[in-house]
Amino acid sequence: MNGVLNLLKPPAMTSSDVVFHVRRILGQKKVGHTGTLDPGAAGVLPVCIGRATKIADYIMHGDKEYIAEITFGMETDTQDSYGRVTRVSEGDITRKQLESILPGFTGKLLQKPPMYSAIKHEGKKLYELARKGITVEKPPREVYVHKLELIRGMQNRFLLRIRCSKGTYIRSLCADIGRGLSACAHMSFLMRTETCGFRAEDAYTLPEIEELAGGGKAAAVVQPMEQAVSFLETLRCDPYLYRFLTNGTPVDLGKANLRVQADTNYAVYCKDELIGIGKKAGNTLKLVSMLKELGDSRR
16 A cells, blocks of 8 residues: 555644554555654644655655644743743733734744744753753744634634644644733644645544555555645656666756756656656656656566
8 A cells, every 4th residue: 555644633642642543553664754743732643654665754844734723921831831831921912912923923924933833952852851841942843834824713722723833842832922912922732734735624524544554445545655746846748767766876957858946855756657757857857756666667
């Protein structure tokens, strides 16, 4: 089985837990998720199976969309509702006040990674250090918030819709918004509604997948790799290039009839088959991820 499963992760389960359950349900060894979602959060978690694990990084780098609840009046050490309260503030934040500050948190931002995160420092994850009371100052990272919209709410509790780049911490965004209003704030709810085109309304829960697997129908809900890489630019090569591509030989762009942009990942097709992910390297097209089994590449 090769493809991507659009899974709806429940709260109180880690992304690694999800992978464990999918392996068990589908009887597949090669399974990987496409980016950690906080244990307390719910939402879309695409899971790659078989050869599709090679495209996990490409899906992971796509934009994300979230629905988050920001609650004012309290900060925690984890920046969400599961942490220890570290600071409180008095007074109510109004809808008008919140709306006035949101534009300042869109576009390119420098965001300091939270201590309770999976980012590593000298081989240790930050949350492992944080649990031991060790604090590490990591340099701010550049993220991009495409859209930040107030959906509804009043008197210190508001729902936000956020569309952002990979690596954006919504917990940190909520805490920073609070500080921007001279108040304390934390993220009290989070649901990821989309990642790289995989949407929550199309996702399946683990019990649904288990039921389908019991009836021998699980493969029907696994997106084929051709569909899973549809967010990439497509490059269709002449049939004579088939043996070069399937052997991993770089294609001379000066001789081939191909227009390839630098710093762009392409889903490379030849003879109507998805061969792999290609990228320009000098004056050649090089496959950086082979998606076709070499066993069926000889024609």
